[in-house]
Amino acid sequence: MLRRLITASLSCFMLLTSAVYAATQPSEQALVASQSAMLVDLDTGKTLYAEAPNLVTPIASVSKLMTALVVLDAGLPLNERITVDVSQSPMMQNVVSRIRLGSNLTRKEALSLALMASENRAATTLAHHYPGGYQAFVKAMNAKAKALGMNNSMFEEPTGLSPHNVSTAADLIKLLIALKKYPVIGELSVAKNRSVTFHKPRYSMAFYNTNPLVNRKGWHISLTKTGYTDEAGHCLAMLTKMGNRNVAFVALDSFGKYTHIADANRLKLWLTTGKSNRVPAEALQYKMNKRAEHAQQVGKQQLAIP
Template identity: 55%
Template structure:
């Protein structure tokens, strides 16, 4: 009878068990190698997968894919702020909704617009141009006297025009929007980035607004007295070959900061773009370039410290006024 081999402090071995242990060793070795490979891979961490987020200088921003309604970029989209001359998009819509003769000559007047008192313009009071040209100057060069004149020559007059602006906003579901005059000079003309995306979507039904708002420059002949003036688009991006812009409107007052809305293309997607309350004369356009570059390449462009300081100051003021902001969020894929 053969005695069993026993070794205290060590496992018990047989011929079959030694084979099993060898297999187990090979399995463990393979598992360790696999884990090592996964841990060393750059795609194994969330940080490697997550794209860098672009910070903008503007206080509010929203970028929406017009085909899918996907939100591509969002920052404080529901904060209610003055919108300056972005107002004039609604002014043009209401004027066109009335279906009045576009070639009818209208006299330039600011009689009903108290916000216009003392505001400089090259356009002479009492001179005449067509309603079509009034619309062009309202949209392309943000001419305040043209916008006020469109409201004055509306059926029912100036007050009826303002009522129609607010009725249109309500019909479009722009629940945070209010208009008190047609130019945007009043800081009581307020909206949000979310509401303005709704307006941009509705603007797709207005080809004349698309045409006039993206016209680069135009010389207009006035009558009574006869004189001509040259005008340029307030959005310099319409003259840039790397931009395809279907519709645009800029705005600025001290209360509103610099504002820009567009229907354009980014990363081969048709998008609605809104930035509100930016610091600096060209910051709103710089934000558009930042977002376009980020969408198309994933590369982040820095923002000037002065612009960020202005943004933080305005956010603090809004919070004190009971309008808490939110951090920039990125949803969807580039």
């Protein structure tokens, strides 16, 4: 009897979840392959598209947008040279990087590499050189999220490598809107490439933007951040133009290496022409499988509550 009750409860929950997801689809069927996505007109505040915008999920290196915001809020000098240091971060102890530990670069260069090239040592170094150190930095990230009304977000460290760095598309839209007041973040994030000369020892390296859309004609992007981990999938957050509208766009947990990019193109086409390219069948299958998995996990958690 109990087994039947549990099965029935899970089935009802999954049907309810499916109904909620289906209700977020616009009549034009501007489908995305990402697990969750949101598109907002920055001039009117109107939500143009939303699919599972409140689904809590890991966000990978999109976390670095909050990292950059906390650095700038501290008012620390951007031209100060800081030493590459990850000693206070358990997450970074076995992470490989091209940047040498103990060398130094300016805080602005570290910001640039964290944003455009998603460099994890650069992001962690920024946290180490925050007043009060690494733990104070993480605390400031969560305090800022709370201040912005990002009530479904949590940050465990500054890079996004931790699966416990979680948020929602709706919360990240709030973050993107807040970042409009920090033009240097947008400027650094959309650079196509950057060459940095490190000191002690002296060496130079070139870095490239992780978002291929910054190199494509027809795209006018004022801020961007990508992210990827196995747990988070491929993620993308942007301030850009679509169909002559200034928009904030977030896509989380996308199937395949370029699906988050394809989703941005699909929604841009939809806003411009009213039409949209089809989502590949394998991406839709992945998406439905992940939704069923998520529904089961939430259902089990609810059943476990006494």
